Amino acid sequence: MSVLEKISSEEIISLENKYGAHNYHPLPVVLSRGEGVYVWDVEGKKYYDFLSAYSAVNQGHCHPKIIGAMVQQAQTLTLTSRAFYNDKLGVYEEYITKYFGFDKVLPMNTGAEAVETALKLCRKWAYEKKGIHENEAQIIVCDGNFHGRTTTIISFSNDENARKNFGPYTAGFIKIPYDDIEALENVLKSSKNIAGFLVEPIQGEAGVYTPAEDYLAKAKALCEANNVLFIADEVQTGIARTGSILAVCGNCTCENACEKQSTYVAPDILILGKALSGGAYPVSAVLANDHIMNVIKPGQHGSTFGGNPIAGAVAIAALDVVNDENLSQNARRLGKIFREKIGEFVKTSNITTLVRGKGLLNAIVINDTEESDTAWNICMALRDNGLLAKPTHGNIIRFAPPLVMNEEQLLDCISIIINTLKQFEK
Template structure:
């Protein structure tokens, strides 16, 4: 078959099945176009996208400002490596550090790379600044975490599907229950070798597990009191997804970028990815102040593609869109509507037991076991009705549309979701 020939969904799926590694289990929908909150399959069927590429497409599919910045830069200079300077990186570094209120940024490409980078910075800081003996630093993490799938990261995952038969595992991590301040305090005080606490402000892959309102603020206070670095993984929750610029902003009402209001908890190390590029290009970043970031010296960490000119141009355009189009405010408003209307339905439902989340990162818990196929079947039915979502942890469905969605579009989607759930009532 010529690459120019139009293929059917079945043909495209068969090609992936034959020639690609089977490391994903997608819904059987083959997409070939996207615009705003919509995507279309190869047969031309239109869908609402309620996954947003795991929150990478917060600014909507193919946003013209972001795509325009990418195309313009790609026609001029794409890659130099960091062996040389380029005229975009410094501009981007100034822009992004001022945008989020940090001294320095270390640019990378993917979320997992950024997490690995943060872990390395934390350990180096622990040895050179805190005085922990080399190779003895420990970093606290949370049960149910998802920070990526590299060898180091799966070493502190308790998802056996991600871990089993990938050992030996990397040492140096202590896992505690999520949203448990007493457990964190006990772990911090258990050893003089605690270097950092790595946490998601909301656990996305765990089913949009939203912690207590004061968990982040109390966790930062414990870390601060014990000279332990507070590391926030905002790869999925950041960039306006939860109704604030960052999830650690709490109930912040900043009109645009961070103004450090009373509800803001500044991490010692901030990890960003996904929507940092609006889904147009792999861009991630680790931000910290000089006292931490300056432990990294030439040759100690890097990436051939990290900080390339296209990534710099795309990220600045993506963050401009967040501010210019008030996406955090829109996510906050629409998220409240979503949870209220779904919550009202759930009061009398037998198929759905709970809706939770913040902003436009939400999940509905299905009344069945994790091993059941009910949530999958509901998502298949939703796709038939023109709405794409996907289960996580078997019996939980995550709903995370692009933040450019309008109230009218959201209400149309709520009607589709409730109508579909009613078909599965027991």
């Protein structure tokens, strides 16, 4: 088949099914172009993107500043590995550490890699700084978590589909209910071998499960009192998605994380990814202060591509866009409108029971079981009506558009969503 020959959506899906591993179940739409809040399929149909590549494309598809930085750097120097210095990494490291208020950053590529890095860092700190005996450190995690699908991470996952037949599993983790301060306190009291508490400020994959407003602050205080590291996984919630630069910033209105803000819960280790590159390139990061990060010595952790020149240039541009275009404020304002409008519909609806979220990370709960195909069928109808979203946990639909969306576009999308849901009223 000639590369110039136009291929239909059906043919492309067939190619993936034949030659690709079946580790995903995509919505049957084949996208070939994106710009801002829109994507187009190979036949030229235009859609609103209401998933943003799981919040990686917060700055919108193909943002010219981010793509420009990537192209310019790609034409100059792409990769040196960490065997040598390059002229972009130090500049990026200074930028991101000052941006988020930490001493040091360990650059990686993907969210799962960054989580694995944070776990290693936490354990090493526990043995060398806290004095826990080697191989006895434990890390607390939450039920319903999603931190990736590596062997270590699935060892403490509740998702049996991701776990089954992938054992033996990695030890050293204690699971507690999410949004349960008493459970956290009890575990911390029960063992002197607790090294860290790994938590998502909002559980996105679990259905945008948003905890009590004081949950993170109370959890951090308990960690401090017990000399335990508070590890915030902001791979999905970070970079303005929830209406502040980080979800741990609570309701503060500053652009950057700031220790002076009373609502800011300062993580001991912060994990970032996805929108750190605006969806243009794999970039992730683990940030911590010197007393934690300095336990890592040469040869103890790394990545050939982590900290490459393109990643540094792209991440700086991506974070600049967040500030320049006031994306935190926009997410906060539009998210409130979204929940208000959808909430009004939910009050009179038989097909939906709840809307929840923060900023422009939201979800609706469908009035059916997790085993039903109702949410999937609704997403198929949304696709037909020009909006792309995806179910999570069977009966929940997540809505997370690019943060560059304006109010007129949002209201159009709300109309599409409500009119589509009405087709499924019981």
